Amino acid sequence: MQAILNCVSVGNCRYWMTSTIPTEKVNSVIPKLISKYSLDLNQDQRYQLSRQGKPIWTLIVNYNPSEVGYLTFWLFTTGFKSTDRSSKKLNEDVGLLNTRLKREENLMNVITQNPNELIKFKEYVLGQYVIYDDMKDSLSKEYLTPSRFGVPLVQSKFNAQGKSDAALSIRSIDGSNDSISLGSAVAKSDEQKYESIKKNFGFLYLKDMDKDKSYNYDQAIAELHKSYGVKVEPNTPYNEVMRLLFKHYNRTNNRYLHIFKRKSKKSVRFTWYFTQEYLDRLALEMRRKLIDIPKNPDGFEQSFKRLYSRGNFHGVRHQIGLINAKVRSDLKRNYPNIYSKLSFPTKLHYVRFSPNPYTKFKEFHNDCIIASITLEKMKQQEELRKVHNRKLRKVIRASSDELKEASVTTINMLINQTEPNKYENFDITAEDIINFIQRYKVMDPIFISDTF
Numbered sequence: 001m002q003a004i005l006n007c008v009s010v011g012n013c014r015y016w017m018t019s020t021i022p023t024e025k026v027n028s029v030i031p032k033l034i035s036k037y038s039l040d041l042n043q044d045q046r047y048q049l050s051r052q053g054k055p056i057w058t059l060i061v062n063y064n065p066s067e068v069g070y071l072t073f074w075l076f077t078t079g080f081k082s083t084d085r086s087s088k089k090l091n092e093d094v095g096l097l098n099t100r101l102k103r104e105e106n107l108m109n110v111i112t113q114n115p116n117e118l119i120k121f122k123e124y125v126l127g128q129y130v131i132y133d134d135m136k137d138s139l140s141k142e143y144l145t146p147s148r149f150g151v152p153l154v155q156s157k158f159n160a161q162g163k164s165d166a167a168l169s170i171r172s173i174d175g176s177n178d179s180i181s182l183g184s185a186v187a188k189s190d191e192q193k194y195e196s197i198k199k200n201f202g203f204l205y206l207k208d209m210d211k212d213k214s215y216n217y218d219q220a221i222a223e224l225h226k227s228y229g230v231k232v233e234p235n236t237p238y239n240e241v242m243r244l245l246f247k248h249y250n251r252t253n254n255r256y257l258h259i260f261k262r263k264s265k266k267s268v269r270f271t272w273y274f275t276q277e278y279l280d281r282l283a284l285e286m287r288r289k290l291i292d293i294p295k296n297p298d299g300f301e302q303s304f305k306r307l308y309s310r311g312n313f314h315g316v317r318h319q320i321g322l323i324n325a326k327v328r329s330d331l332k333r334n335y336p337n338i339y340s341k342l343s344f345p346t347k348l349h350y351v352r353f354s355p356n357p358y359t360k361f362k363e364f365h366n367d368c369i370i371a372s373i374t375l376e377k378m379k380q381q382e383e384l385r386k387v388h389n390r391k392l393r394k395v396i397r398a399s400s401d402e403l404k405e406a407s408v409t410t411i412n413m414l415i416n417q418t419e420p421n422k423y424e425n426f427d428i429t430a431e432d433i434i435n436f437i438q439r440y441k442v443m444d445p446i447f448i449s450d451t452f
Helices: 002-009 023-037 043-051 088-092 094-105 155-162 188-204 217-228 238-263 276-292 297-308 314-334 361-399 408-418 430-439
Strands: 015-022 057-062 070-077 124-132 141-144 169-171 179-181 266-274
Touching: 002 057, 002 070, 002 124, 002 266, 015 023, 015 094, 023 057, 023 070, 023 361, 088 094, 124 314, 141 314, 188 238, 217 238, 266 276, 266 314, 276 297, 276 314, 297 314, 297 408, 361 408, 361 430
Parallel strands: none
Antiparallel strands: 015 070, 057 070, 124 141, 124 266, 169 179
């Protein structure tokens, strides 16, 4: 996933295609791709092509350890582009050349609002988010969910537009008729208000004007009177005064936020989101878990932990935050007694890396074998852990009257305190590899050529 993200963000690839091939066809397919698209060029050679405005191609191959015998690959290209070193004819015909390239190579656009062209990986879909560089952290991001807006923004052009007065409005593609305006132009009336609003309320929006909003009683009353002309009745409790003050702050924030977003410097970045199909399945699963939570709170906890383990990218983390708020609100309202006893994950998984390119395909193939064997061992370990915990729960209930009627969640918490789950680095032996190859003949490295 990170490799794809690097292709479109760092590598500026703008066209792509994907396919799945069986392992036995690797020797015929991969060398042809390498030869046709010059995938074996070194960095200097790729740089020279880039300076000339010619297409640079990148191949990404993925192996799913649970789908033995198949590989999925993505082929990305920058397409033709106008540069200082490119020929005059190329500069004049960039659009035509890219149109022809797409047609001849059956490519799709990276920047698109066509739902059928969106780049997907399992339950993820590539999208974008906008960063408002001047805004406070809580207001600094605008998430362009792919199911609503596609992937609409070219980074370089968007950044240039952000410095001009050109309005940029993105319409939704989901039939909702929503739109987001990201240009810098504002209405004349708003332009006249801007400096005054910035002077009095800029601290609500701008990071360089942020201030401490912890007021004592007299300061809060003075702020209400000065900024909003609100007079507070004598002996009004402090909490009520603060509630009133922040109510007005929120109204101001909502009223003028669009002006500050328009005036802010902006940049766009790529990220991964959950697909809408996955979100729909997840919503159904959560509804079922909530219904069953009196009988099986452990099942709900495990679902939440699995969800949190997927938070590797900004877009996904944003979606998980929305899901978390909704589910916990429903749970607290419907099952307050159970809610207080549940163990919720507190941290999102956020470990990702850019994989190093392989020098030989056989190296990659060998790692694929190791990955599948490791997955099998992990599943075996998980099953053993479940059996062990079931036996341990029976022993605990039998040994304690207090825990006799305790929920699975409560007892599992006790077990985890005494026997915390540890990451196990499995040792894959030569015998494991031989046994695996005997079961999956198509994965035998002997069938993979050493020439590429």
